Amino acid sequence: MSEFDDIRPYDDHEVRPTLERLLTNTELADAVARLKFPRAAGPLGWLLRPIVQRVMRRQMRGVESVLGFQEVVKGYMQQMIEDTTTALTTSGLDRLDRDSAYLFVSNHRDIAMDPAFVNWTLYHGGFHTLRIAIGDNLLTKDYVADLMRLNKSFIVNRSAKGPREKLKAAKKLSAYIHHSIVEEKANIWIAQREGRAKDGKDKTNSAVVGMFSLSRPKTQPYAEYIRELKIVPVTISYEWDPCDAAKARELHQQRTSGSYQKAEHEDVKSIARGIEGQKGHVHVAFGEPLAADYQNTDEVVADLDRQIVENYVLHATNCLAWERLNGDLPELPYSYPSRPFSADELGDTRQQFELHLANIPADHRQTVLEMYANPVSAQLGRR
DSSP states (O other): OGGGTTTSOOOHHHHHHHHHHHHTOHHHHHHHHHHHOTTTHHHHHHHHHHHHHHHHHHHHTTOOSHHHHHHHHHHHHHHHHHHHEEEEEEEOGGGSOTTSOOEEEEOOSOTTHHHHHHHHHHHHTTOOOOEEEEEGGGOOSHHHHHHHHHTTEEEEOOOOOSHHHHHHHHHHHHHHHHIIIIISOOOEEEESSSSOOTTSOOOOOHHHHHHHTTTOOTTSOHHHHHHHHTEEEEEEEESSOTTHHHHHHHHHHHHHHSOOOOOTTHHHHHHHHHHHSOOEEEEEEEOOOOOSOOOSHHHHHHHHHHHHHHTOOOOHHHHHHHHHHHSSOOSOEETTTTEEOOGGGGHHHHHHHHHHHHTSOGGGHHHHHHHHHHHHHHHHHTO
């Protein structure tokens, strides 16, 4: 495993030294204070910081392993679910074997919450927790990198320069994923594309799937290698996207000026917003493991896209956005368990949706509506 030391998650023997480093990090303490006490953290940050550090030290006392760290994270996750969701449902886990390892390829709407919700549902379904792919572009702060690697994240090198260096990095990533699943029986999560689907269109990037097979021995048939990876499509759907206004601002600027320049540490702020923002009903759907006689990357991509779209659980917000754009309600079931869409049942949600739109800048409202409506369009397009 030494060949993967620069990208792999931390091992148990690295946990305590990393925690000691984190517990003295003032930036982390300030970030936790803002998350827990958003109103007081600004004027009283100097007072809250030592209190937060003492609490964290007490919570981390005796933690000497990755599992021990994840037990602490579990408490935070439970609180976040109680505070920011109205329901968390799942489907498709009965298709999977708890004793097998899988490569979970997911649609991508939220930087941290997508893998967190998949991890949570797997854990409570009796499965091993995930090793999570995370781009090095998100690790702009040392404490973020440490936290991610403690929580079983591995690093995707997106900062490589030049074709040769990029290919080398992709081959290492491919080998690490294969090694994790086949040799170590460890579950893997990776997004279907680099970057979130800010427009609500879930499309797999063929380069991601192409990377999977870069470490395939030349003598091994492509379909056999893909089956070894046990790829499972995963679809996550949020009733409310805490980052929808920020995504709309970025998309609007790209459309009007041709480009968008992220602010320093903008992704870290998006992570925080995704964690603390209201999400409503969240559904995690697991598809069928890919087991066909695939001949090439395009066939794998097509199967991933088909299942991710078909398994998307629509919410009332998706249907209301479609209605606003098209003048009528889509003839599709929504929610989970699914039920026919009835305008009469959604008075409160409609009022909440209209109020939410009113708080979006006028120039961005069309973009927000399209963002929520596009999953409806995708399902109607497959009929």
